Amino acid sequence: MPVTKTEVLPIRSSDDVVRVRQAVRSCAVGIGLGLVDQTKIITAASELARNTLDYGGGGEVRIDVLQEGARKGVRLSFEDHGPGIADIAKALTDHYTTGGGLGLGLGGAKRLSNEFHIESTPGVGTRVTIARWK
Amino acid sequence: MDRIPILKLGGVLIVTIQVDMHDRLALALEEDLTAKIAATGARGVLIEISALEIVDSFIGRMLDNIAAISRVLDAETVVVGMRPAVAITLVELGLELTGIKTALNVERGMAMIRDRLAEDDGLGSARARYED
Amino acid sequence: MAVDGTAALTQTVAAEEANILAAWFSLLKAGGALHTGRIREAELDTQARTVLEQLRDSLAAAGTDVRADAYAPLRDTLAEVSRSRAIQGFTPTDTANFVFSLKEPIYDALNRTGGKDPAAVAKGTWAASHLLDALGMHTMEVFLASREEVIGRQGQEIAELSTPVVRLWDGILALPLIGTLDSARTGVVMENLLQAIVDEEAEIAIIDITGVPTVDTLVAQHLLKAIAAARLMGADCIISGIRPQIAQTMVHLGVELNVVSKATLADAFALALKRTGRTVVRKQPSISSTAS
Numbered sequence: 001m002p003v004t005k006t007e008v009l010p011i012r013s014s015d016d017v018v019r020v021r022q023a024v025r026s027c028a029v030g031i032g033l034g035l036v037d038q039t040k041i042i043t044a045a046s047e048l049a050r051n052t053l054d055y056g057g058g059g060e061v062r063i064d065v066l067q068e069g070a071r072k073g074v075r076l077s078f079e080d081h082g083p084g085i086a087d088i089a090k091a092l093t094d095h096y097t098t099g100g101g102l103g104l105g106l107g108g109a110k111r112l113s114n115e116f117h118i119e120s121t122p123g124v125g126t127r128v129t130i131a132r133w134k
Numbered sequence: 135m136d137r138i139p140i141l142k143l144g145g146v147l148i149v150t151i152q153v154d155m156h157d158r159l160a161l162a163l164e165e166d167l168t169a170k171i172a173a174t175g176a177r178g179v180l181i182e183i184s185a186l187e188i189v190d191s192f193i194g195r196m197l198d199n200i201a202a203i204s205r206v207l208d209a210e211t212v213v214v215g216m217r218p219a220v221a222i223t224l225v226e227l228g229l230e231l232t233g234i235k236t237a238l239n240v241e242r243g244m245a246m247i248r249d250r251l252a253e254d255d256g257l258g259s260a261r262a263r264y265e266d
Numbered sequence: 267m268a269v270d271g272t273a274a275l276t277q278t279v280a281a282e283e284a285n286i287l288a289a290w291f292s293l294l295k296a297g298g299a300l301h302t303g304r305i306r307e308a309e310l311d312t313q314a315r316t317v318l319e320q321l322r323d324s325l326a327a328a329g330t331d332v333r334a335d336a337y338a339p340l341r342d343t344l345a346e347v348s349r350s351r352a353i354q355g356f357t358p359t360d361t362a363n364f365v366f367s368l369k370e371p372i373y374d375a376l377n378r379t380g381g382k383d384p385a386a387v388a389k390g391t392w393a394a395s396h397l398l399d400a401l402g403m404h405t406m407e408v409f410l411a412s413r414e415e416v417i418g419r420q421g422q423e424i425a426e427l428s429t430p431v432v433r434l435w436d437g438i439l440a441l442p443l444i445g446t447l448d449s450a451r452t453g454v455v456m457e458n459l460l461q462a463i464v465d466e467e468a469e470i471a472i473i474d475i476t477g478v479p480t481v482d483t484l485v486a487q488h489l490l491k492a493i494a495a496a497r498l499m500g501a502d503c504i505i506s507g508i509r510p511q512i513a514q515t516m517v518h519l520g521v522e523l524n525v526v527s528k529a530t531l532a533d534a535f536a537l538a539l540k541r542t543g544r545t546v547v548r549k550q551p552s553i554s555s556t557a558s
Contacts (some may be wrong), residue, residue: 011162014158015156018154021188025187030208031152036223040222040223042187043190043223045189047190050192069411070412107228108227111226111228112226122316216498218457218461218464221460221498222456236498236500242469
């Protein structure tokens with residue numbers, strides 16, 4: 001899948017989370033996503049960035065702008081070297097509560113994206129990749 | 135650090151969120167509102183979010199917290215002006231914010247608070263009459 | 267083997283360009299590309315000329331590797347031709363023939379120029395065939411992708427057309443849903459509904475599902491999403507048009523719609539009026555049947 005632009009941003013503080021949102025917005029607008037789709041991917045990015053910060057001990061996100069033929073898309077890859085997720089299936093099915101907890105943003109981020117991929121090894125780290133196409 | 139201003143209109147506190155909040159700002163808002171409700175005895179809190187393009191789980195939780203805290207302090211919270219794209223995204227995210235009252239705009243929100251307080255007060259005075 | 271063939275092919279295309287173009291063009295015309303009137307002769311001429319020029323240049327620069335960068339202009343031109351034909355309504359065969367009909371003129375040219383060296387002619391023919399097949403495939407892929415884009419767009423338009431929002435009264439909207447409710451359609455429904463709530467400052471939205479054939483767990487989930495989104499914007503929902511069979515199915519499936527539902531749109535409208543503080547009053551007394 002041809003990548004036309006790449007950006008890597010650190011996620012080490014809550015200010016970084018704001019910066020990630022702004023960078024993703026800029027890409028989303030750049031490829032011409034509609035308003036609802038823009039909101040979806042920026043919100044998903046915000047969730048995953050927070051997860052990276054709060055549960056992954058910090059990490060980084062790689063933002064790729066994709067072009068396949070006439071189709072444009074944005075792919076985000078969040079990576080941390082934190083404790084990892086032991087039970088991915090469970091993390092994906094957890095429902096939202098106001099109490100917070102591990103992996104709560106994952107199911108939501110998946111529903112908000114066209115593509116969703118997660119790799120995680122306990123003790124090594126986690127990588128979550130999402131993509132939205134126009 | 136800038137804090138979000140809180141206005142007072144009669145017995146109602148009004149907050150307009152216009153910036154992409156980072157976490158410290160959100161927590162500061164929670165603290166400031168709690169303090170002001172207690173200090174002024176406000177019975178209503180109106181949070182205007184028509185300028186918010188993104189509401190993620192953190193902001194959602196903040197709104198939930200503010201509503202719960204106000205309730206404990208005997209105030210009614212209404213969130214107004216949510217953008218359609220935000221509503222759609224929140225529902226998809228699984229955050230339905232059922233603990234929060236919502237209204238289309240400030241007018242409706244204020245009317246809602248007034249109605250709710252009139253109800254509560256009506257009940258209170260009925261009880262007083264009975265105990266006479 | 268390919269290397270020798272490429273050299274022969276490259277030289278032939280360069281040397282015999284004018285002849286190849288003429289032969290190709292008459293094949294294209296004979297193939298009926300112009301008969302349907304979808305494309306004019308001048309346009310076809312330009313397309314053929316450009317393609318052949320770019321083919322000549324690409325061959326010189328990169329041999330027969332269609333994926334090389336040097337072939338980018340040619341791939342783009344063929345993609346353009348293919349896309350415009352998809353939109354103009356050409357058949358897939360016509361579009362593929364644009365490239366494949368170039369084979370015969372090139373083979374003829376190879377024979378003419380390589381007469382003394384049959385091995386070179388054979389290798390050149392093989393290289394040409396291989397190359398044009400690859401270009402033909404590329405053209406087809408783009409054609410198919412363009413058709414899918416058109417279908418997708420039409421699907422979107424149908425979805426939008428079939429979810430009108432009706433203003434029943436001040437602050438009361440009705441959303442008559444017709445057809446099945448899948449996740450894509452629900453997205454469109456939600457967007458239309460919420461935008462209407464904003465525009466009309468609606469307090470109540472009546473979602474009428476008379477036209478929805480079945481309400482299973484999935485459809486119910488979609489409905490619940492729409493209702494939840496409307497609530498977040500301060501509007502209450504009422505569901506109407508639940509047929510008896512649907513009511514039964516829902517209960518058996520354990521589907522719960524945690525919102526007021528009425529059998530008919532009229533009932534729902536009456537409730538909505540009441541909730542928004544209105545009553546309907548008859549202006550003139552009805553004619554008594556016992557009037558003397």
